[in-house]
């Protein structure tokens with residue numbers, strides 16, 4: 001499987017950020033990354049060490065994603081290490097496949113450097129260039145202020161609420177549903 005680099009950026013910090021699609025050799029690093037970021041905030045759907053795919057299962061997942069023209073997964077890499085992962089996918093049923101959903105995370109040591117924004121730009125550009133996608137949706141914990149600010153910066157608006165959708169460490173929190181309707 002060929003490595004496909006989407007973009008290289010010099011961050012304000014001077015670090016060199018590579019944005020590229022995953023390949024099979026990334027499987028172990030991606031599992032370690034997800035098990036780490038799960039414990040760095042209460043804002044993801046899994047906590048520390050709660051991401052349970054084996055390396056073989058992750059390789060199969062990477063192959064499926066790379067062969068799916070309705071999905072883009074992007075890794076953010078600094079100094080050879082995965083520091084962020086983001087994904088956008090069309091919904092699978094034909095009648096709703098012009099809608100897409102995204103997910104995004106960045107390693108805590110790297111927050112606030114522009115990596116989340118760089119990943120968001122790739123996902124939105126994929127959606128803009130995709131023949132079907134008209135809308136991008138996401139769900140975010142109501143208390144996840146930084147993420148909500150980031151989504152608003154990219155034009156997402158709040159369209160709904162799932163009351164007490166999250167239950168993390170004994171506390172309920174709402175899920176805010178946000179949409180970005182593409183002008184195309």
Ligand SMILES: CC(C)(COP(=O)(O)OP(=O)(O)OC[C@H]1O[C@@H](n2cnc3c(N)ncnc32)[C@H](O)[C@@H]1OP(=O)(O)O)[C@@H](O)C(=O)NCCC(=O)NCCS
Nearest residue numbers: 043104105106111112113114115116117140146147149150
């Ligand atoms: C949300 C997240 C992806 C942002 O990544 P990041 O690399 O820190 O993002 P950036 O540095 O590009 O900042 C993007 C925007 O987010 C907002 N933001 C980020 N940190 C902020 C802070 N401390 N205070 C206010 N706004 C903030 C700002 O709008 C910022 O844009 P600006 O710098 O132009 O003002 C990251 O914090 C993260 O992974 N959090 C844990 C996982 C998570 O919550 N994922 C989303 C689940 S829905």
